[in-house]
Amino acid sequence: MEYSCTAYELKCNECGKRYGNRPLSGCPDCLAPLEIAYDLDSARGEFTREAIEAGPANIWRYKRLLPIPDGFQPDLPVGFTPLVRAKRLGKRIGASNLYIKNDAVCFPTLSFKDRVVSVALANAQKFGFTTVGCSSTGNLANSVAAQAARLGIKASILVPADLEPAKILNTLVYGARLIRIDGNYDHVNRLCTLIADEYNWGLVNVNLRPYYAEGSKTVGFEIAEQLGWRLPDNVVVPMAGGSLIRKIRKAFKELIYLGLVEDKPVKFFGAQATGCSPIAVAVREGADNFIPQKPNTIARSLAIGNPADGPAAAKMIIADGGWAEDVSDVELVSGIQELAETEGIFTETAGGVTTAVTARLYAQGRIHPDETTVVCITGNGLKTTDALAGRYEVARAIRPRLADFDAYLKELDGVSEPEPELVAAGDVRVL
Amino acid sequence: MSFKVMLPTAFTRHTEGQKQFASTAPNLTGLLTEIDSTFPALGTQIKDDEGKLRRFINVYVNDEDIRFLGGEGYAFQDGDEVMLIPSIAGGC
Numbered sequence A: 001m002e003y004s005c006t007a008y009e010l011k012c013n014e015c016g017k018r019y020g021n022r023p024l025s026g027c028p029d030c031l032a033p034l035e036i037a038y039d040l041d042s043a044r045g046e047f048t049r050e051a052i053e054a055g056p057a058n059i060w061r062y063k064r065l066l067p068i069p070d071g072f073q074p075d076l077p078v079g080f081t082p083l084v085r086a087k088r089l090g091k092r093i094g095a096s097n098l099y100i101k102n103d104a105v106c107f108p109t110l111s112f113k114d115r116v117v118s119v120a121l122a123n124a125q126k127f128g129f130t131t132v133g134c135s136s137t138g139n140l141a142n143s144v145a146a147q148a149a150r151l152g153i154k155a156s157i158l159v160p161a162d163l164e165p166a167k168i169l170n171t172l173v174y175g176a177r178l179i180r181i182d183g184n185y186d187h188v189n190r191l192c193t194l195i196a197d198e199y200n201w202g203l204v205n206v207n208l209r210p211y212y213a214e215g216s217k218t219v220g221f222e223i224a225e226q227l228g229w230r231l232p233d234n235v236v237v238p239m240a241g242g243s244l245i246r247k248i249r250k251a252f253k254e255l256i257y258l259g260l261v262e263d264k265p266v267k268f269f270g271a272q273a274t275g276c277s278p279i280a281v282a283v284r285e286g287a288d289n290f291i292p293q294k295p296n297t298i299a300r301s302l303a304i305g306n307p308a309d310g311p312a313a314a315k316m317i318i319a320d321g322g323w324a325e326d327v328s329d330v331e332l333v334s335g336i337q338e339l340a341e342t343e344g345i346f347t348e349t350a351g352g353v354t355t356a357v358t359a360r361l362y363a364q365g366r367i368h369p370d371e372t373t374v375v376c377i378t379g380n381g382l383k384t385t386d387a388l389a390g391r392y393e394v395a396r397a398i399r400p401r402l403a404d405f406d407a408y409l410k411e412l413d414g415v416s417e418p419e420p421e422l423v424a425a426g427d428v429r430v431l
Numbered sequence B: 001m002s003f004k005v006m007l008p009t010a011f012t013r014h015t016e017g018q019k020q021f022a023s024t025a026p027n028l029t030g031l032l033t034e035i036d037s038t039f040p041a042l043g044t045q046i047k048d049d050e051g052k053l054r055r056f057i058n059v060y061v062n063d064e065d066i067r068f069l070g071g072e073g074y075a076f077q078d079g080d081e082v083m084l085i086p087s088i089a090g091g092c
Helices: A051-053 A058-065 A087-094 A115-125 A139-151 A165-172 A185-198 A208-216 A217-226 A244-256 A278-285 A310-321 A329-343 A349-364 A381-388 A401-411 B009-014 B028-038 B040-046
Strands: A008-012 A018-020 A033-039 A083-085 A096-101 A131-135 A154-162 A177-181 A234-238 A269-271 A321-327 A373-379 B002-008 B020-023 B058-062 B082-087
Touching: A033 A177, A033 A208, A033 B082, A051 A058, A051 A217, A051 A349, A058 A087, A058 B058, A083 A217, A087 A096, A087 A329, A087 A349, A096 A217, A115 A131, A115 A139, A115 A208, A131 A139, A131 A401, A139 A165, A165 A177, A177 A185, A185 B082, A208 A244, A217 A244, A234 A244, A234 A349, A244 A269, A244 A310, A269 A278, A269 A310, A269 A349, A269 B058, A278 A321, A310 A321, A310 A373, A321 A329, A321 A349, A329 A349, A329 A381, A349 A381, B009 B040, B020 B028, B028 B040
Parallel strands: A096 A373, A131 A154, A154 A177, A234 A269, A234 A373, A269 A321, B002 B082
Antiparallel strands: A008 A018, A008 A033, A083 A096, B002 B020, B058 B082
């Protein structure tokens, strides 16, 4: 399948050299990561609010600013996840204008990775790969497996051996080949770079990475559109490699450049787990002082100790006046529970990190209570239920008899009388 | 004392296709000097303007990042497997 496109191409972050469009993991000259550069001016008149709003209710409404080959017809309705006002969580942590961008419900595999994989696999097809794969801490594995199955492409996926069981099952069920590696994500990632050298596979976060990463921009596009075509004051984003936070910013900048939103300063706040926090440490100590870490946290989806995008993410956060924090595993579990109990959103461990860091940022006064703040929740709690093991007691069963139920309630909380009826029979009113 | 240095394909255009070579350098600084001498184009590619290893290159010794072994202070051992590899971004 051959496509042509001239509106975007690969560009080196460091030396600025351009490389057209091909599967390439880094700059052949200076080895820095590559990104997609757009001819934004060519999008003027096409990427308008009206054109976007007339599009499908998924990420493909932003197709004009995604690296999608001409002629590609997307049919998977990924993204356009809810942006929900979080009043009850806000009240608890002292925020009056708080929103949750809820990618715990992203289609098809309940994490924001569905966005990036959609874009990556469009390009995998373009480049003619018959096998795709990735190195993953779980969510990416799930998404590559599911979307490869739908496209009829073989998938070979490498993960750390100690991954959460739900994430392993959620990869295997789609028929993908899952290869467990005895090591952490950094070991797996290194092996994948060698595999990309030797095998003709499309590895979404290695040789397809510049395309893949652009899918993250849709989070930023959606936030702006869902806020009524305006930018928030602050965004709180979980950080593993530091890619998502940079791509949300890129989305905002593109919207500003094209005149779709008013230009204004936005602060970006990064969230990491203390057991793997190289970017947060670099923000606190100065971005030039970037030191890799050996991960030791239950937030495995954030456990990248040596992130290539990390120094750039730290610099960006500092330049825009933001901040980064890290929280302990105990705090992140409380964050999961707090988000669920206040907003009915069950997030995975990374979301617990993000929620707990958000609360701390308000407590520190780094975010003013009235500022419009969006918290990015990137994955679903059903995938990391082991993080809550032992937190909840499963009640004994009772017989299906009212007397047993009455006694049971009394035993639980002392309630012995049924609550009074709220509306008398025949007195139903339309409110 | 001798150890093996392994290179990814991206570097082999500067090594006449060689993907590995043997070295007797005592440490990382010595290895970079040796590369400058044996494969000068590779030396230029993997070092920045100040002569330091570019931050996008990772060095592994027997699967361990050399920074966790003391970095430039690490003394290579007989039989070590040393790998120079560009870092790859990943995760969110």
